[in-house]
Amino acid sequence: MLRSFVLAVALLASAVALAAPEPTPTSAVFGAYTVTVAPDPDSTLSAAEYQITVRNEELLLARLSAPYNGVLSKSFVADLNRDGAFEVVVTYTEAATHVTVVKVYSWKDDLLQPVKLAELDDQQKQGYRGDDEVAVKDGKLLRLFQVYEQQNGEWVATTSTRKLHYSFDSSRWMTD
DSSP states (O other): HHHHHHHHHHHHHHHEEEOOOOOHHHEEEETTTTEEEOOOOOOOSSSSSEEEEEEEESSSSEEEEEEOOEEOOOOOOOSSSSSSSEEEEEEEEEEETTOOOEEEEEEEEEEEEEEEEEEEOHHTTTOSSOOOOEEEEEEEEEEEEEEEEEEETTTEEEEEEEEEEEEEETTTEEEE
């Protein structure tokens, strides 16, 4: 009996440890708008979707749902391209590859429109293994990641990190 109880507790503990935490909705205010990013509990297009809503004091102005594959991590609202309107940044990490995906949506003509970000160039990809930290600071979209190198066929972390910011003027990631 005691062994069955211990086994059941161990199985429950391992199931809880393996379950990914459900991300909590985040809201930000930009001028007269309240922008919320949250997992979409009524996802119909794919196994997992996030939803972005834009409201003013009176109305729901826009709702956008988009699929993702992995774990939602962060979201930000800021004027990244200095046009007076806001951009919404949503990040998630793909479970299998640990690659951090950065999605950006721009508020134009009362609609959320996707912004295609450039990929990392070959030099920036050197030693990249994912698990980026993404942030918005002083109106800039930043990403920071550990640099790895191969030693005896294995990827090993170096003491270096790479910090990049996205230039919306030149549509590319740039070294800070």
